[in-house]
Amino acid sequence: MLSREENELLTRVGPATPMGEVLRRYWHPVGCSEQVAGKPRRVKLLGEELVLYRGASGKPALMQLRCAHRSLALDYGRIEGDCLRCPYHGWLYDRTGQCLEQPAEPEGSGFKDKIRLKSYAVQEFGGLVFGYLGPEPAPQLPLYDVLRMRDGAKGVQIRNVNANWLNHVENIVDISHLAWLHGHSFPAYGAKKVTYRWDRRDYGADNVMLVDGVSDDDTHISCYAFPLVNRFNVPPVTPGGPQVRSLLYRVPVDDESTLLFFVRFTPGAKLALPVSVRVDKPGEYKRLDTDWWGIDNSDQDRMAIEQQGIVADRVNEHLGASDGGIILMRRMMRDSLAAVAQGKDPLCIIRDPASQNVDFRQQASLMDQRQAEGNYAGGFGRELTAAR
């Protein structure tokens, strides 16, 4: 149970909010490499409106959305070389946000030299474009195992969730929902007697699920990469094949909406799938009549997260022993808030290049038993078949 004040503290991410400050110390996906081409793209992250484009240098540029002159959104602008021109009065900005031209101003005016848009550091890796909105020096970009996987088929799905990001992050460490919300899909643990444990790791924490009558070798482990990422597996695309390695990034768009970057990889034929974008409406979930709750696996988490309320009212919650993961995660958030307030790095920041590769201890053999019907990994199987 949280006080109303602490619920506000933990959920609000706009500029100058304490949690906004913490989350600005990490790299976040702002798009997929293949999407950043041609027209400038509008994006929103941590309550900030931004524009993302790729100019002649080939390196994505990320800056404030609105022209400093009269606030026009620059995704309506034109890329010129490595620069971006506003369509309203022709102001031209370079990739650092520095204004280079103001065609209507008098010859010799020094006004343009004083104008600079906010701009941010960008990196590309594994098909994703990451942005860093915090203070310099930026930490290392964590190179998670799924991002580094090469010999196989990789796909990225971008999805929206109409809820605050913390609802979604709690769902990572809330593993006791697996046996119920997803219980129909996975008979090895559906409605079974399960005990739960959480182990702190350098990258965050491991969620450990011990099912009655299941050997230690088959202990189910999913991983939480602090603060917004998780690593897990989903069932094979074809029966008996390798499980799908999955990594899910959550990006707080603002206080009431979240964007997911769902990276999926299956070993085998080398294949880069086109980026898929799925736009969902709150309260509308893909139906599956045979499921316990009448909702397809691919939409069960979204239902749970949206139907807690857009920003869950944690004043009315009642956490039990099986909610230890939520309690641990909130402690990590509080530790990180305190660290940033004292000018220190929050948890799980990587500064040593030798620690940049991050491998997870993920394990999911229990998922090999699953219902035939249902839409796993956001339709990865179908995407794969289509790409072949």
Place this chain on the structure above:
Amino acid sequence: MLSREENETFTRVGPGTPMGALLRRYWHPVGMSEHVTSKPQRLKALGEELVLYRGTTGTPALMQLRCAHRSLALDYGRVEGDALRCPYHGWLYDKSGQCLEQPAEPEGSSFKDKIRLRSYRTQEVGGLVFAYLGPEPAPLLPLFDVLRMEEGVKDVQAQKIDVNWFNHVENIVDVSHLAWLHGYTFPSYGGKKVSYHWERTPYGANNVMRVEGIDDTHVSCYGFPTINRFTLPPIDKSGEHVRAMIFRVPADDVSTLLYFVRFYPSERRTLHSSRRDAKYGEYTPLASDWWGINVNDQDRMAVEQQGVVADRANEHLAVSDGGIIEMRKMMRESLAAVAEGRDPLCIIRDPAKQRVDFQQSAGSFQEKREDVGYALGYGERTREEAHAK
């Protein structure tokens, strides 16, 4: 004219507000019997989010919408016997809201015994499910005449409108609008010189309308605090007037659920329940009407277009607004009674008084237009049904 403070007092109904405490002393409809099934449904009443379902015992269960664990909305849950299971982690609640199971908690844990959702009593009569959200002992559910009518064609329609409930209650006792807002539809008083008076009754008040040149009077009835009873023109050749009641349920401070019950005697015995939510600012047009709006939607136009919560600091009431002044007086008396721990007005505790008959009379006022759709499609639907048989 009200002070801004008193306008707030009259209009706000959430938990902990004075008017919320007052309205919680009455039974309110929360659903239509035909629509309450083992599929749980979400609703809102007096600012509270609730879930309603019918388990194996048959009596509708009503409790807080959100699971006590992690706030999931229980209309996504599953009814098991008479209990309701949350899909997120499988917590199971009985119809009193008591938690019975928490599958993920350690064997022998007593945590579940400490968890109980808020739950409320329900009763069913005449096609509606009524709930009581106030302190015990609950008063008797008034058995209004239209609810008790069974030998004929009954229609129950729920409609959500995006406006504060008090705008809509004022419209009941504001009878001087009949001759103007609905004036085209009813030529016997439309645009005529009319005088008005109001009489208090055990159930609330009678609105009395006397039209120059007509001997009898037109009486419609106010069931305090949120109900009215009136008559609509006949919809078929039987010539039977339609007996009508409207229950208003404040969903929250900016939206209201109307439960519109209509009945006329017939050899056919039918019950039809439907829901028809309204869009703010969109009204069925009728070009021939004085105001270009069909009578079905004229009241809604009037209550919506006063502002979602009418700003009564800027109103100017006159002699013909006596009903509004009387109604507010009744509200003030009731607020004072509740504050002193007494029953507010029109609460029934004596079983001999549970049946409520209204002194409604439309007398010789039934001249009407033929190009108008009356009573939200009731006529069209019953004619179609009769034809199908």
